[in-house]
Amino acid sequence: MRSVLRALDLLALFDDTHRSRTVRELIDESGLAKSTVVRLVATLEQRGLLWSRGDGRLTAGAGLLRWAALAQDAWRLPPEAQACLREVSERSGGESSRIYVQQGTFRVCVAQHEGTQPLRHVVRVGEEMPLWAGASGHVLLTGADGRQLRRVAAAAGRGEAFEEELAARVRRAAERGWAVSHGEREDGVSAIAAPVTDEDGRVVAAVGLGGPTSRFTDERVERFAPLLADAGRALSRLRFIGGR
Incomplete structure (x- = not known):
């Protein structure tokens, strides 16, 4: 349950003002350990909820389109x-x-x-x-x-x-x-x-x-x-x- 809540908290860091984030930004804003953020980001990418752009920044994944x-x-x-x-x-x-x-x-x-x-x-x-x-x-x-x-x-x-x-x-x-x-x-x-x-x-x-x-x-x-x-x-x- 804690991992689910942490993953949702990471997704909540993306908004109209912050349409993309770096892993470093997610670490700083969430206060979570680097290893935890890297693991959660990998899972969210696999599920299509985050997308890694060519410039290394993360943005909302295409998998969210169905939910939207x-x-x-x-x-x-x-x-x-x-x-x-x-x-x-x-x-x-x-x-x-x-x-x-x-x-x-x-x-x-x-x-x-x-x-x-x-x-x-x-x-x-x-x-x-x-x-x-x-x-x-x-x-x-x-x-x-x-x-x-x-x-x-x-x-x-x-x-x-x-x-x-x-x-x-x-x-x-x-x-x-x-x-x-x-x-x-x-x-x-x-x-x-x-x-x-x-x-x-x-x-x-x-x-x-x-x-x-x-x-x-x-x-x-x-x-x-x-x-x-x-x-x-x-x-x-x-x-x-x-x-x-």
């Missing part, structure tokens, strides 16, 4: 869900609308409708963000037990007091059926989100709006809240999260 296609198919929004996101964006005055799901101590953007506002906050589909920060994270954590909340709070690295602070935010989100945040993850950025549930009423996703704090005034937040609550209920009825 499977993921895109599983998470592709049905037309009704796409229309719902578009309507939320339009009725909000052109803010960007997004859907997030939980993945460990992170939340991942799985869909979005880009807003029309000239100044907007850009989030790419597939981008990971910390679960402890932001309105969507608060919504996704409603229903989480104490152990899970402690794990998420610990990932923030803000000390023991933050656990109760996070728990209070999550309780408030559960009580009113939506959450709002201002500058929790990034200064000047605000968001509001509502839950998407499965047939048993469990929160499986969060639908939200995000943009500059200057546009997320109390008055507009009050207007956005019922809009997102309605969208959350409509998306819940579609039962599309994770494929159909």
Whole structure:
């Protein structure tokens, strides 16, 4: 199990900023022994998950293309869900609308409708963000037990007091059926989100709006809240999260 986790950690070091890496970079960034990295890289190359270029640098392997296609198919929004996101964006005055799901101590953007506002906050589909920060994270954590909340709070690295602070935010989100945040993850950025549930009423996703704090005034937040609550209920009825 440890070898699997280490191999996945190496793959996670490749992103839009670091599309290729040297073995030396993987050693330095992972903190693993050289022999361990060399062994894991060889295994990942054999499985097609890494590719060694002619210049000696490593990049994502062709074997990932099949997995990428499977993921895109599983998470592709049905037309009704796409229309719902578009309507939320339009009725909000052109803010960007997004859907997030939980993945460990992170939340991942799985869909979005880009807003029309000239100044907007850009989030790419597939981008990971910390679960402890932001309105969507608060919504996704409603229903989480104490152990899970402690794990998420610990990932923030803000000390023991933050656990109760996070728990209070999550309780408030559960009580009113939506959450709002201002500058929790990034200064000047605000968001509001509502839950998407499965047939048993469990929160499986969060639908939200995000943009500059200057546009997320109390008055507009009050207007956005019922809009997102309605969208959350409509998306819940579609039962599309994770494929159909």
